[in-house]
Amino acid sequence: MDYVLLTEQVLNGFQLGIILFLMAAGLTLVFGIMDLVNLAHGSLFMIGAFVGGTIALLTGSFVLGVLLMIPAMLVIGIVVEMTTLRTLYPRDHLDQVLATFGLILFFNEAVRLIWGPEGLVVPLPSWLDGVVALGFGITYPVYRIFTIIVGLLVAFGLYLLVGKTRIGMLIRAGASNRTMAGALGVNIPKLFTLVFGIGAVLAGLAGLIITPITQAAIGMGEDVLILAFVVIVVGGIGSIRGAFIASIVTGLIDTLGRSFLDDILLFFMPSNAAESAGPAVSSMLIYILMAAILFFRPQGLFPPKGAGG
Amino acid sequence: MLKKLLGSAALLALLASPAAADKVKIGFVTTLTTPAAVIGKDMRDAVDLAVEHIGGKMSGLDVEIIYADDEFNSQKGKQATERLILSDNVDIVAGYIWSNVLLASAPVVLNEGKILISANAGPAQLAGAQCHENFFNIAWQNDQTPMAMGELLNQVGVESIYLVAPNYAAGQNMVAGVERTFKGKIIGKDMTVWPSQRDWSAELSKIKAAKPDGVFTFYPGPAGPAFIKQYQQAGLSGEVPLYSVFTLDSISLPLFQKANMEAVLGTKMTQFWAPDMDNEANRKFVADFQAKYGRYPSYFAAQSYDSIMYIKSAIEAVKGDVLDTDGMRVALEKADFPSVRGPFRMGNNHFPIQNFYERTVVTDDNGDWTTAVGRVILKDHQDPYASQCKMP
Numbered sequence: 001m002d003y004v005l006l007t008e009q010v011l012n013g014f015q016l017g018i019i020l021f022l023m024a025a026g027l028t029l030v031f032g033i034m035d036l037v038n039l040a041h042g043s044l045f046m047i048g049a050f051v052g053g054t055i056a057l058l059t060g061s062f063v064l065g066v067l068l069m070i071p072a073m074l075v076i077g078i079v080v081e082m083t084t085l086r087t088l089y090p091r092d093h094l095d096q097v098l099a100t101f102g103l104i105l106f107f108n109e110a111v112r113l114i115w116g117p118e119g120l121v122v123p124l125p126s127w128l129d130g131v132v133a134l135g136f137g138i139t140y141p142v143y144r145i146f147t148i149i150v151g152l153l154v155a156f157g158l159y160l161l162v163g164k165t166r167i168g169m170l171i172r173a174g175a176s177n178r179t180m181a182g183a184l185g186v187n188i189p190k191l192f193t194l195v196f197g198i199g200a201v202l203a204g205l206a207g208l209i210i211t212p213i214t215q216a217a218i219g220m221g222e223d224v225l226i227l228a229f230v231v232i233v234v235g236g237i238g239s240i241r242g243a244f245i246a247s248i249v250t251g252l253i254d255t256l257g258r259s260f261l262d263d264i265l266l267f268f269m270p271s272n273a274a275e276s277a278g279p280a281v282s283s284m285l286i287y288i289l290m291a292a293i294l295f296f297r298p299q300g301l302f303p304p305k306g307a308g309g
Numbered sequence: 310m311l312k313k314l315l316g317s318a319a320l321l322a323l324l325a326s327p328a329a330a331d332k333v334k335i336g337f338v339t340t341l342t343t344p345a346a347v348i349g350k351d352m353r354d355a356v357d358l359a360v361e362h363i364g365g366k367m368s369g370l371d372v373e374i375i376y377a378d379d380e381f382n383s384q385k386g387k388q389a390t391e392r393l394i395l396s397d398n399v400d401i402v403a404g405y406i407w408s409n410v411l412l413a414s415a416p417v418v419l420n421e422g423k424i425l426i427s428a429n430a431g432p433a434q435l436a437g438a439q440c441h442e443n444f445f446n447i448a449w450q451n452d453q454t455p456m457a458m459g460e461l462l463n464q465v466g467v468e469s470i471y472l473v474a475p476n477y478a479a480g481q482n483m484v485a486g487v488e489r490t491f492k493g494k495i496i497g498k499d500m501t502v503w504p505s506q507r508d509w510s511a512e513l514s515k516i517k518a519a520k521p522d523g524v525f526t527f528y529p530g531p532a533g534p535a536f537i538k539q540y541q542q543a544g545l546s547g548e549v550p551l552y553s554v555f556t557l558d559s560i561s562l563p564l565f566q567k568a569n570m571e572a573v574l575g576t577k578m579t580q581f582w583a584p585d586m587d588n589e590a591n592r593k594f595v596a597d598f599q600a601k602y603g604r605y606p607s608y609f610a611a612q613s614y615d616s617i618m619y620i621k622s623a624i625e626a627v628k629g630d631v632l633d634t635d636g637m638r639v640a641l642e643k644a645d646f647p648s649v650r651g652p653f654r655m656g657n658n659h660f661p662i663q664n665f666y667e668r669t670v671v672t673d674d675n676g677d678w679t680t681a682v683g684r685v686i687l688k689d690h691q692d693p694y695a696s697q698c699k700m701p
Contacts, residue, residue, distance in 0.1 A: 005518040012510035117346040131544035214507040217344035
């Protein structure tokens, strides 16, 4: 076994997990606390990439793009919540799916009108470009390390926000018993607007962070959204901690599967078959994980305390 | 009685021959939505330019182009093709970027006895055992360009290569093409999930560990720039030369230039055509395309332009009788029209027998990034599946 390669692949898996976490954290908050199925979360991911990327290109500073994207996404999230989603809370999940699917079409078309179909290439500042030596012959792209650090900081910030602050307390109260929290004087609609805004910022951040790697494109959020749903189901809906752990596990399984599965399959089958079965099976692995979790532990790995039906 | 019979016979005859051909209706299937729509836009622009160049007429008949969107999806592409045939009642169907879309859609057109012209996709199946008398490809068979690449790699002395390509019909053909002609060692091969995978961190780490002399890749459309960007970010661009087919083109190069990614300059690829190829048809096509749209045409555009000129040569051969499929087929087999790639001929399987050239990414006189044509790598080359094609 090549340890340099293995270490790099673990880092790759970790980095994918971090992106998934940024996406899943917002999704799990909105789904778990507001009981809203938001398919348009992937659109927020895309909007964050285009808005932040445009700011970065205009100002010539990627960091400024990230910083200005945060208030922009907060405003966009709040506007979407107040204009469209607010009326959907008392409705059936199916209505929510339909309405937020409509939002996806709307946002995709809006991006096409504003930015055109060709997408956006966002260059990296020179200090984030290139590779860094980590010792033992391991080199790793600086930008991917930057992504991991940003993700960990966000995870820590969310932990503090939800666990240690008054707003966090209100969010948790709203999650475990909405009616009771309302009766005690918590302004639930305002709280939901704020939660949705935070979710939008997290999704936008994930989209913008991935853009220098994959470039911004219409519909870029949809594939990530499917993975994010897998993550929140595995982690337990409404749980930030569950989302974090499930994201990292999903990222690692996906990456390590892609890198080593065809070698492993070589032990069991001829090389032609392994070559074609490898990618197919490795892309299934995380869904197999989800199916297993749903079977043995349907509430997810870390269901939030007191979250009832 | 007789009169009545004659009358109804005449009426029947009227019904049988659909509205006298006063125009030529061409269905053109491409991708007009999803991120891959940038390719469809380039193709549509080229078709529009071709129609403009011929004054909107073929053999005196008005030309009507009906564009259809495959949504980058084989089932949607098949449905779009069915609409063209069944409700728009087109005379000829052309276009198709994606091999999987073409494979799903071809039977729809061919079972109706109509002529189908691929302006890009050239899957092995349709060149070999499943070839069809009414199917023509005006671009290339998928394996040919990478076969030229394998030969190029031999010529520049690459001894070990790592292959990365998407896991679908064309990706498999591209890899098979290089494997056919490359004489060195293939030390790694990754087929990635298509079209969803946009992060190649795992594959790039494997390449780094394998230390090959070169990397061969094929990522058409918007995936290409993303792959090359990550290749650079992983620190591979200075270390391992990248060889590609259908990945760097006039659609992606302006994006690279805007992002100032100089790593792509000097990159080599193989192709049957380049914007700077020196023949009359190509000079006119490229100059007018640049004047009209303010950018270089891509190979997709060149092939789309050619497909309209190709159809025109067939319509003129049958003097505008679009129902004379046999006559059109004979004309299409001759391929007698001024192609932007210069002279070529059609093989027995209705795929071109043509030259393949080396192409290098360069900066032009205006400072724009483009590709320059180099030496001939494969001369008068026919695809390897032609011998499996048994046409009636």
